[in-house]
């Protein structure tokens with residue numbers, strides 16, 4: 001059945017609420033075939049008072065995990081990696097438990113502890129301590145493996161950045177090529193994603209972009225401009241830069257079968273519920289959300305200092321939406337921004 005038209009007024013209302021809750025700006029772009037709907041609100045740069053516009057680039061955080069998953073699953077299709085083999089078969093240094101498989105890493109079921117829990121316990125000091133740091137994959141994995149597993153491998157879903165850092169290490173160890181090259185050759189160039197890049201460990205964003213503003217734990221203090229950072233604490237788990245048009249093109253191409261053979265796309269979209277109400281699920285580097293109108297959309301969310309992202313598409317890739325609010329450490333804004341999904345795919349302002 002055809003989807004109801006996007007409720008653009010509802011998207012604008014969601015943006016206004018997010019601004020009232022502390023976001024300097026927000027943008028949403030919806031693409032469906034040749035039609036696009038664009039809503040930009042507030043400021044991209046609060047010092048220069050530059051208005052937000054939907055073409056601006058931004059840090060996408062964990063939306064990067066889907067890009068990493070595509071590369072890994074292409075390697076699976078090429079016979080270079082076996083999803084159900086021990087991850088240790090493909091790593092330069094072993095993880096502490098031989099039972100952890102590549103599939104466990106892609107589905108956040110390895111149990112590996114997430115080192116960012118400690119790294120960012122104190123939000124701004126934690127960020128400033130790593131803002132210009134460059135980590136190796138192994139340094140990040142070591143930060144995790146000093147802690148016990150959250151669960152036995154395969155026994156539960158427990159989201160961890162460590163999983164996608166380990167997957168980046170696997171991609172580089174198996175192919176001898178940096179993930180940046182794989183992103184570019186396998187995804188960015190074939191799809192013509194001209195506004196998407198992976199420039200780790202460079203701290204600057206090229207082209208026209210939104211600045212990002214990190215809220216302090218003492219919320220009475222001013223926002224911290226967190227735009228420039230290496231994102232080396234995340235790399236293949238969170239360091240991609242893109243814009244709304246490119247993210248829509250990426251997720252639409254992915255779900256319409258342009259990036260993966262049928263078998264690997266089926267593996268990726270085999271979703272496991274991760275919330276009690278079953279409305280949120282996770283596949284392999286891919287989130288599923290069932291919306292108020294019953295439509296299930298597929299994509300990923302992102303939280304990186306100064307940037308909240310939602311990027312989702314329909315199961316056939318026909319309609320895609322990307323939303324950004326240029327703040328973080330503000331859960332209220334993050335939840336509010338999520339309502340752009342209902343407005344974009346259900347055509348209604350959520351009750």
Ligand SMILES: CC1(C)S[C@@H]2[C@H](NC(=O)CCCC[C@H](NC(=O)C[NH3+])C(=O)[O-])C(=O)N2[C@H]1C(=O)[O-]
Nearest residue numbers: 061062116120121123301302303304305328329
């Ligand atoms: C699962 C998530 C939410 S967290 C994970 C990843 N982002 C991070 O791990 C960064 C966490 C700290 C970010 C920081 N917060 C603090 O420092 C709090 N003390 C802020 O808000 O900027 C990402 O992106 N994923 C999101 C995802 O997948 O949606």
